[in-house]
């Protein structure tokens with residue numbers, strides 16, 4: 024029993040909670056680094072960085088585990104990922120040696136047409152096939168597979184024959200990749216398409232989760248023509264339910280997790296972001312503690 028409890032405590036100790044680094048947060052973050060276990064940066068913003076800027080990023084990575092987050096590949100598509108994009112990621116990974124790199128389960132262009140956001144693919148056998156081919160392509164070029172992130176969507180993708188969780192589970196089963204689980208994306212999709220978010224969480228490939236995003240959004244109605252929908256805008260604090268989902272995840276997934284607070288504007292004071300880190304830490308601890316009775320039983 025003592026050994027099992029030690030194992031749970033060790034996993035909890037290796038959980039890391041941090042922030043998505045943005046230039047607007049840099050000054051405040053410098054003062055707050057003692058409370059931040061890990062940092063994530065948008066990889067695409069560094070593809071054309073100068074050698075001096077890359078040295079600064081590598082130095083940041085030497086201070087805290089660094090995660091590179093890609094936004095432009097469009098992996099979940101029947102179109103092959105442009106080799107140049109994968110090569111740019113490969114160069115950045117080689118230069119800054121991150122703890123991991125990630126991309127979205129989304130498409131961002133169709134042919135030459137740039138959509139301008141991360142669009143959910145039709146959930147079908149064809150898009151699973153395209154995603155797996157792209158995953159293999161980028162794995163070969165970069166040298167390691169990305170953590171793959173679930174995306175939020177306001178429209179149920181047309182031409183879908185699978186649910187989001189069935190589609191996602193098959194990608195991870197056949198792609199042998201790890202997951203960056205965005206709990207607000209999951210929460211927003213669950214509410215917008217009238218599913219229980221905790222049931223949806225249980226259907227995700229939780230054993231594959233290595234990274235977690237926590238963010239917030241706002242309710243919108245007139246823009247969607249009637250029924251209010253939760254828009255994942257990264258401009259608001261994570262709602263209580265997202266922390267509850269993190270507790271459920273920490274209870275059901277024993278592996279250590281990187282948890283990142285993701286904010287892309289309307290930045291609050293650093294103290295407020297540190298409070299959110301503290302809430303995430305507490306939510307994780309509650310989930311880890313809830314595992315212990317199971318472990319005792321198994322022991």
Ligand SMILES: [Fe+2]
Nearest residue numbers: 172205236285
């Ligand atoms: Fe995210």
